[in-house]
Amino acid sequence: MKRLVAGMALVALAWPAFGQSGGGFTDVLGNWSRDDGNARVVIAPCGKALCATNTWIRDPASGEKVGDRLEMKLQPTGAKAWKGTAYDPQRHRTYVMTMSLGGKLQTRGCILGGLLCSSVSWTRLR
Structure with missing residues (x-):
């Protein structure tokens, strides 16, 4: 989950925003595979x-497990781009997160005031 959190690395979000075009999340809903092939x-x-x-999860010994989740509270910052926070309830940690959708889903999560960040690319599963 550490890498998921860092990757998905996430300001309250109103329910109607999920369906709005542009700022909504409709395009990111669904199944995704981390580009390193270690998680879905x-x-x-x-x-x-x-x-x-x-x-x-390819290797549960990594500390990640099926069912771990990241709770993201994001606001639109542009066309198919969002910024906010992500909370990892398994580790009781909050991250600053950005997410954008182009050909792939790109996520970036940071802690310690942006001193420690990680970015991950995701490919949609069909």
């Missing part, structure tokens, strides 16, 4: 947030 997640609404939940 489903991104779906969860209350007033957007959650990324692990559905498959």
Whole structure:
């Protein structure tokens, strides 16, 4: 989950924003595979947030496990781009997060005031 959190690395979000074009999240909902091939997640609404939940982990010894989730509270910053916070309830840690969708889903999560950051690319699963 550490890498998911860092990757998905996530300001309250109103429910109607999920369906809005441009600022909404409709295009990011669904199943994604981390480009290193070590994890798969489903991104779906969860209350007033957007959650990324692990559905498959190559090596559970890494500390990640199926069912771990990241709760993202994001606001649009542009066309198919968002910024906000992500909370990892398994580790009780909050990250500053950006997410953008072009050909792939790109995520970046930071802690310690932006001193420690990680970026991850995700490919949509069909």
